[in-house]
Amino acid sequence: MPAYSVETTNVVEVVLASSALQVVPSGNPSSVGVTLTLALSPPTTVTGGSWSVGDNVIVNWQAGQQGVFPAYTGRASVDMNTATLTLTSVTVADSGDYIMLGTAPSQLRANANITVLEKFKGFKFHIKAHCSEKGRLQYMREMREAPVSNVVITHNTTDYVEFDTAVLTCSVSSGSSLSYLWLNGSSDVTASEGVQLGDGGSTLTMVNVTRYDQGPFRCNASNDIGDGISQPVNLTISYGPNSMVFTVNGQQNFTTFSVGSNLTMSCSAQSQPPAEFQWAFSEQAVNGTGPELALYSASEAQSGSYSCVAFNNKTNTNSTITKYITIGGSEQQAVNLWLLPFLSLFGAIFSMSGRHQTVITGRYPAETGTKETKQRAGHSDLKVQIVYST
Known part of the structure; x- marks a missing residue:
């Protein structure tokens, strides 16, 4: 059986000036002719810095302006907020160690070693008679595989209400015989009650999403030649209002006050987006909106049931909490x-x-x-x- 080798290069994690910062390539190895992106993870605001490969500077940016060096004119650009580098029509010569140096903030340094391979265009080979059938099939399978590139997560929306069903799909521009791994933050996502992995693992379905399922979600696609990881996707989960709290002058349980007291009633609720509030006295709305209602020099006639109604205009739900406030008696009785x-x-x-x-x-x-x-x-x-x- 002929000798052969398959060159592989793995993603290199960041050399750290800043804790867990990493460079995440859109594909590594990458294929000739594709667009390569290098992003920082976790996402970091970098308003000034430079990208280089080896000893060659690609681009630098500062104060909203970027300068691309002549060898990369028309092919390189950088996002001046996130420091994401985009390099189009890559060639084998673009392989190397890519380094990001930050100047705003300073002392940020991250790098990744990237390999660019020629696209597979087919081959001819001869197998010696004594080569086993199993070995021949293994050889053919490995030679047919293509490198993974441009891993992306697609979705209909990232905006959900709590207990909706969310669907994310992982796709690649090139690559065969793929395996998929989903990540929520730094944790692996596996099939379980309410979590389904379909289409060979490329589709993630989350039934009854909660406020704790916001991500960031990433997809890693891999085969025997290499792997690639997507840009992170965050979900916006609207929820509430619930878990309401009603206090009077900062106290939850004290509800009896003397005539002439000044009272401040406060209301809060867990809600995203933040809830709107309406107050009611004896089931009649009062001219009070916002999380606080104040009574000055309270009288006995103001004794009764006070209700705070919280409303979320995204979930279209409301929640109410009520307290009976007693105002009466002399100062001695109080x-x-x-x-x-x-x-x-x-x-x-x-x-x-x-x-x-x-x-x-x-x-x-x-x-x-x-x-x-x-x-x-x-x-x-x-x-x-x-x-x-x-």
């Missing part, structure tokens, strides 16, 4: 309600006979002064004097 837990505690401690007096000093939203209240604890009188100030 102090007594506030002190009730303390009085119960002191009543248990001072259960012996005799009189005991405790002074509690603190802040309370009322005029400065001193109040007294009594509680009978067994046969003892517990006298509590509250000294408070604004």
Whole structure:
């Protein structure tokens, strides 16, 4: 059987000045005549820098302007925000070590070794009689395979509402006998409940997508000659509103206030895009939109049910949370309600006979002064004097 060899080159990860930065080629090895793109992963904003191969500078860019060196005029360009290099009509001479150096931000350095191969145009060969049939078929299979190039993810949309079904398809410009690997971030995507891989693994279907399925998704296509990886695709998942929270003056559980108090009711919800809010009092809409509703110098007539309604105009759903707010009684009564837990505690401690007096000093939203209240604890009188100030 004739001797033969197949040259392969793998993607080289970045030489790191910045943690996990990588150069992701559209195909490696690449084929003569195709368009090669080199992108940074994860996507990074680089507004100034240069690309070179070996000792030859290809292009540099700064402050929204780029300069392509003469040997690459008409073939090379760079995205001046993402630093993605595009090189058209590549040749075997374009093989080499590609280096990206960033100047804005500085100290960014990434590289990848790229191989460009001649396109397969067919061949003739003779197999010696003693070569086994299995070996002959293996030889023919390997010689028929073509390099992988221009791996891309196609889709009808990337904009979904939570619990929709999302479909992504992986395709290549050239390549045969392909295997596919899907990635969500740095994790492999495998078939499971709600995740289906079809068409030999080239189609990814996600049933009932959630807010945690936003990606970035990438597809790696490979064969025995080489592999290529796609640009990342992110999904926009709209969800909510849900998990609502209703507070009054920053508290979730305190709902009784004295006449004349100033109240700020706040409402929040988990929602994408952010929810719109409408307030209601006793099931009647009030002139209050936004996440807060304020009452100044509240009166007893303002006691009742307060509802916050959150609406998401993308999911076309709403959610409501309601609290009953009590406004009434004198300032003395409000102090007594506030002190009730303390009085119960002191009543248990001072259960012996005799009189005991405790002074509690603190802040309370009322005029400065001193109040007294009594509680009978067994046969003892517990006298509590509250000294408070604004």
